[in-house]
Amino acid sequence: MSNKLGGYAGKVLDVDLGKETIREFSLDPELAGKYMGGKGFGAKILFEQLPARCPPLSPENILVFAAGPLTGTLTPASGRFEVCTKSPATGLWLDANCGGFFGPELKYAGFDMIIVRGRAAGPVMLVIDDDRVHLKPVPELWGLDTIATHRRIKDDYGKEFRVACIGPAGERGALIAGIISEYRALGRGGAGAVMGSKNLKALAVRGTGGIAIHDPERFMIMCREAYNELAIHPDTGGGRQKYGTNVILSCMDDAGIHPVRNFQKGKFDGTRQINEETLRALYVRDRACFGCPIYCSKIAEVKEGNYKGSFTEGLDYENVWAFGAQCDNADIGSIVEAEYLCDLYGIDAVSTGNVIGFLMECVEKGVLTEADIGFPLRFGNAEGIIRAIHLIGKREGPGALWGEGVKRIAERVKGAAEFAMHVKGLELPAYDPRGSTGMALAYATSDRGGCHLRSWPVGEELLSAEQRMDPFSDEFKAEFVKNQQDLFCMINSLGICLFATFAMNLKQIVPLLHAATGMEAFADAKAILKIGERVNNLVRLFNLREGLTREQDTLPKRFFRERLKEGRSRDRVADLGQLMKDYYFVRGWDADGIPTEKTLKELGIYQDNGGQ
Amino acid sequence: MVKMMIKIRHSRCTECQICMEICCWRHFGENTTKRSRIRVEVDWPEAPVISVCLACKDHECVAACPTAALAWDRWIRLDKDRCDGCGQCAEACPVNGIHLDSHTRLPLICDTCEGEFQCVQWCPTRAIERMKR
Numbered sequence: 001m002s003n004k005l006g007g008y009a010g011k012v013l014d015v016d017l018g019k020e021t022i023r024e025f026s027l028d029p030e031l032a033g034k035y036m037g038g039k040g041f042g043a044k045i046l047f048e049q050l051p052a053r054c055p056p057l058s059p060e061n062i063l064v065f066a067a068g069p070l071t072g073t074l075t076p077a078s079g080r081f082e083v084c085t086k087s088p089a090t091g092l093w094l095d096a097n098c099g100g101f102f103g104p105e106l107k108y109a110g111f112d113m114i115i116v117r118g119r120a121a122g123p124v125m126l127v128i129d130d131d132r133v134h135l136k137p138v139p140e141l142w143g144l145d146t147i148a149t150h151r152r153i154k155d156d157y158g159k160e161f162r163v164a165c166i167g168p169a170g171e172r173g174a175l176i177a178g179i180i181s182e183y184r185a186l187g188r189g190g191a192g193a194v195m196g197s198k199n200l201k202a203l204a205v206r207g208t209g210g211i212a213i214h215d216p217e218r219f220m221i222m223c224r225e226a227y228n229e230l231a232i233h234p235d236t237g238g239g240r241q242k243y244g245t246n247v248i249l250s251c252m253d254d255a256g257i258h259p260v261r262n263f264q265k266g267k268f269d270g271t272r273q274i275n276e277e278t279l280r281a282l283y284v285r286d287r288a289c290f291g292c293p294i295y296c297s298k299i300a301e302v303k304e305g306n307y308k309g310s311f312t313e314g315l316d317y318e319n320v321w322a323f324g325a326q327c328d329n330a331d332i333g334s335i336v337e338a339e340y341l342c343d344l345y346g347i348d349a350v351s352t353g354n355v356i357g358f359l360m361e362c363v364e365k366g367v368l369t370e371a372d373i374g375f376p377l378r379f380g381n382a383e384g385i386i387r388a389i390h391l392i393g394k395r396e397g398p399g400a401l402w403g404e405g406v407k408r409i410a411e412r413v414k415g416a417a418e419f420a421m422h423v424k425g426l427e428l429p430a431y432d433p434r435g436s437t438g439m440a441l442a443y444a445t446s447d448r449g450g451c452h453l454r455s456w457p458v459g460e461e462l463l464s465a466e467q468r469m470d471p472f473s474d475e476f477k478a479e480f481v482k483n484q485q486d487l488f489c490m491i492n493s494l495g496i497c498l499f500a501t502f503a504m505n506l507k508q509i510v511p512l513l514h515a516a517t518g519m520e521a522f523a524d525a526k527a528i529l530k531i532g533e534r535v536n537n538l539v540r541l542f543n544l545r546e547g548l549t550r551e552q553d554t555l556p557k558r559f560f561r562e563r564l565k566e567g568r569s570r571d572r573v574a575d576l577g578q579l580m581k582d583y584y585f586v587r588g589w590d591a592d593g594i595p596t597e598k599t600l601k602e603l604g605i606y607q608d609n610g611g612q
Numbered sequence: 613m614v615k616m617m618i619k620i621r622h623s624r625c626t627e628c629q630i631c632m633e634i635c636c637w638r639h640f641g642e643n644t645t646k647r648s649r650i651r652v653e654v655d656w657p658e659a660p661v662i663s664v665c666l667a668c669k670d671h672e673c674v675a676a677c678p679t680a681a682l683a684w685d686r687w688i689r690l691d692k693d694r695c696d697g698c699g700q701c702a703e704a705c706p707v708n709g710i711h712l713d714s715h716t717r718l719p720l721i722c723d724t725c726e727g728e729f730q731c732v733q734w735c736p737t738r739a740i741e742r743m744k745r
Contacts, residue, residue, distance in 0.1 A: 210642030
């Protein structure tokens with residue numbers, strides 16, 4: 001193909017499961033120039049093609065799997081791809097990002113994006129073997145857990161096939177169900193439930209092609225420089241390799257923003273039992289995503305205690321927190337087992353830990369009794385955690401409701417809404433916003449709800465060597481969060497990992513991207529951030545259309561009312577008043593959080609919709 | 613002249629496949645892992661296994677080749693014109709170090725990047741290293 005862009009694979013796959021049609025067309029270079037890839041592609045497609053207010057679990061919902069221009073290339077940490085859809089948990093925008101090997105394989109098969117529509121009559125799998133694409137009925141896979149599904153597909157088709165699938169929780173429509181790909185998760189927001197509602201059990205991809213580069217010589221030199229940069233950085237070349245993402249655990253605890261007992265406290269008494277050093281003793285070996293020198297994923301095995309022999313891959317900071325401090329549980333073995341079970345059933349570990357911690361507080365406050373739950377589920381009860389996960393994963397008994405997430409449980413349990421910790425319906429990750437004004441704003445303004453991956457100000461507030469920002473001050477936080485949201489949006493759309501940005505900044509990424517694609521639209525950093533801003537504004541318009549109001553750009557009540565009692569963030573409460581005003585202002589949105597006509601015009605969004 | 617060869621430490625491998633990427637890049641100028649002379653194979657959650665030509669002394673692949681397309685000169689060299697892609701060299705290899713190119717059917721055998729050992733240079737964990745024979 002003469003007009004093929006460097007970096008991109010060049011084709012898009014459009015699959016209608018209901019009509020059983022598979023269409024293939026070439027990637028529009030204009031779409032690539034304006035929206036980059038990944039989240040950008042998803043935003044454009046969902047905004048234009050998803051019927052307004054369609055129920056997320058209906059056949060009309062669209063599921064977009066999209067890689068970026070750097071996915072699968074020599075760029076370090078380039079194994080990422082995105083899934084975008086309308087979230088059944090929040091009823092709003094959802095994009096989830098995942099590493100591993102699925103994204104690169106998809107590009108080697110020749111595709112930048114798969115758009116999935118409709119609902120299949122029975123369980124199906126989408127098989128992509130280079131340009132041979134078909135839908136295969138797979139009743140035999142339905143009901144299998146994710147690990148068995150991976151094994152079965154690899155045994156039947158070949159080890160080279162890369163898989164993304166759902167577990168029993170996704171099949172049964174648990175709203176906290178994720179998609180598991182090569183033992184990694186596109187966890188948050190319920191993408192697994194959407195896939196389950198479409199009767200799409202799995203995708204299997206094999207590709208034997210390659211990705212062409214516009215300026216190979218320059219590209220190669222820049223990649224080597226990027227690898228060197230990652231290798232000498234204290235985080236990506238040191239701490240993260242050694243401890244995985246748990247490298248920040250003690251820092252967060254010291255800062256008093258390591259949430260304990262469903263965000264009642266900011267400092268965990270059990271940190272000494274489950275800090276990065278004790279966790280490290282469980283690591284058997286390191287595992288990396290495609291092309292990644294950071295290898296932050298750890299295979300961990302429990303060597304003693306009740307859960308001896310349990311193992312899991314990942315053991316991430318968020319997950320250790322979700323089943324550790326969040327549930328006031330310092331039994332390290334149960335944390336490993338819990339994470340393994342979440343992957344097995346295909347549920348999001350962060351949301352699951354939140355749900356269990358929330359239920360524990362319900363019992364503590366007396367709004368739920370043990371009879372309601374069926375077994376002892378108090379803070380610190382490791383066995384209870386495991387039993388609850390089994391029920392959620394299988395959607396059995398009370399687990400059916402629990403799998404809908406904190407927001408929906410709180411709607412059914414009287415008196416529980418006061419301590420339901422979620423933003424827009426998505427449960428919160430492991431940073432207490434009372435000790436970090438940046439994080440408070442990042443949670444409140446995140447497009448998919450309670451999420452730390454749209455912007456992660458704690459990096460600059462608490463972990464930066466230069467301690468550049470005061471975690472308790474409002475100053476510059478609005479600008480910072482806005483810019484970082486635009487940057488992270490672009491990193492996710494590029495197909496590289498956010499962790500790589502600890503060592504690589506836009507000064508390196510932009511020339512690298514330009515050498516790879518040869519596109520003038522990607523020639524300077526300002527242009528890239530502009531694309532990020534365009535995508536984020538488009539997502540905002542999407543969310544507003546789906547019924548988002550400014551009242552939802554906020555935090556759970558607890559953060560405004562209850563002061564932290566211990567740690568460095570003692571006596572702090574969250575205050576969003578000035579921050580939100582500043583944020584809407586720097587975004588160019590009006591007082592109701594709606595992008596002004598001027599802002600949209602500047603970003604070229606109106607012209608995109610046929611000049612309305 | 614000192615003869616160099618690849619030494620493998622499987623336990624250090626993280627399955628990142630950077631060696632495979634750089635191998636394909638060096639030999640075909642393409643971003644892929646599918647035409648690599650070095651392979652990382654994994655049966656999750658087991659540890660990965662790296663397979664590549666270890667430049668053994670017996671040269672069983674050379675002996676097995678029915679068309680005399682292979683010869684040893686510091687590494688195994690392939691005469692493309694003579695090779696008919698039968699794959700007997702791959703079968704004969706005692707270390708599973710020969711793979712057939714899915715595009716051309718020609719065997720892919722490590723040529724040490726003519727002494728540069730790109731995979732060794734790029735491996736972030738030193739799972740593959742250069743050593744004297």
